[in-house]
Amino acid sequence: MRSSGRNSSGRGNYRGSGGGTPRTGSGGKRDDKQKRAGRPRPEERRYDVGGAGSSGSSDGPRKGRGATARGGAKGGPKKPQQPQRGRDRTAPARPREYDARVEERNRERYANRPQKQQEQQDGERLQKVLARAGYGSRRACEELIEDARVEVNGSIVVEQGLRVDPEKDEIKVDGLTVATQSYQFFALNKPAGVVSTMEDPDGRQCLGDYVTNRETRLFHVGRLDTETEGIILLTNHGELAHRLTHPRYGVRKTYVAAIQGPIPRDLGKRLKDGIRLEDGYARADHFRVVEQTGKNYLVEVSLHEGRKHIVRRMLAEAGFPVDKLVRTAFGPIPLGDQKSGWLRRLTNTEVGMLMKDVDL
Structure with missing residues (x-):
């Protein structure tokens, strides 16, 4: 049979006697093909789901998008990675003497800074104390100071950054005392049949059953008859509880x-x-x-x-x-629409009104 000298694709594929590199009909065409080998034609840039790139072959497992589509939304080749910023990983390590000098310099720099204990003796910033007491963010507390609504030890604060001692200084907002310590104040709508004690040796239902898992131990302010319903206050502020129940202060x-x-x-x-x-x-x-x-x-x-x-x-x-x-x-704390058996935390305004009624 006579050989036609062409393969099934119609392209020239001649080999010499030595079986060397295949040649094409034109050297220029060969160079162009080699240049296009790594860059697919526009019509070939598509999302292949096979593992063989854009050849369309079904050999091998399917792994999602084709290799030619991983470089970008248009299916181009991957972009070259940017060089890593910062310290060069291939650079030689710094000598230990250099690190020692840096550490000594930092130690000298911070040696003259005031200690934390000294800062505590000087007190805390007023806006920080107000924020912790629940009057909003520090910025909101700074606005309270700017509006001349805050006073410390009877004097209205006129500048920011004042340091106070929450344990000793008397702080008021709009004339109401601020509970700056870790005091807790609650109002319970006591149901009928509940004993007004925190613990009951006879196993009856008591106030302590409604305040379990609290941070500190609470106690009740006054009492209510077992069959009487309504509001009863719970707190860990001993002086406030004493004054609220003392006849001298006449809390209604x-x-x-x-x-x-x-x-x-x-x-x-x-x-x-x-x-x-x-x-x-x-x-x-x-x-x-x-x-x-x-x-x-x-x-x-x-x-x-x-x-x-x-x-x-x-x-x-x-x-x-x-x-x-x-x-x-x-006193000034109403029961309102609080449901029977529900416990709620008093607001800062309500606590301030209670303290005002008993001269705290």
Whole structure:
């Protein structure tokens, strides 16, 4: 059979007698092909899913995008890596003497800086103390100082950067004392049937069941009868708790009682003038009818005394036994819409109002 001298692709592929390098019909064409060998033609730049590049062969496992498409979104070749910045990894290591001189220089530089203990003796910046107490970010606290709303030891602060001692200095914002120490203040809506103690040896449900897993041990401010519901305060601030319950400071407590009527018009006057009890007279500071439905009445009674069962005893002595009793406010802190059994943290404003009422 006569050889045509061409392969199946129609291209010239002649070999000499020595089996050397294949030649093409033209030297120029050969050079152009070699130059294009590493750069695919525009029509060949496509995303191949095979492992053989853009040849379209199905041999080998499929590994996602083809090798020709890894260099960029258009499928070009990979970009050359940028040289690594910084210290040259091939450079020789620095001598130990140089590192020793650097360390000695740094030691001399920081030797004259004040110690942390000295900074603590000088106190903390006022805006930092206010931020930790919950008055917002440091920038927001700086704005409080700029607005002349902060005073320290009775003097309004007029400049930034003042250092204070939270343990000794008296700090106020808008006239209300700031609780700068790690004190905690909570309000609990005590349900009926809960004993007003932090622990109960008889295993009854008590206030301590609502404040587990707290950072510090809390104690209650005053008491509520077991069957009385409503607000009761919990804190670890001993002096504040003592003053809130001391008769000298006369902190008002407000109750709403459910009684059966009809009630006379002079009931409020009788309560304000004083009801004689076994342990002396008891007087109400305020009385009003909140709601009436037939013979069922809801009345509000406010008083600053804290004797045991005092509201129930006063109304019963006046001829109106109490069916249900709820304490709706302790001083300036209202119960509001707080659900039964829920515990909430008092705001800084509420704490300040409590301290103001007892001259703290």
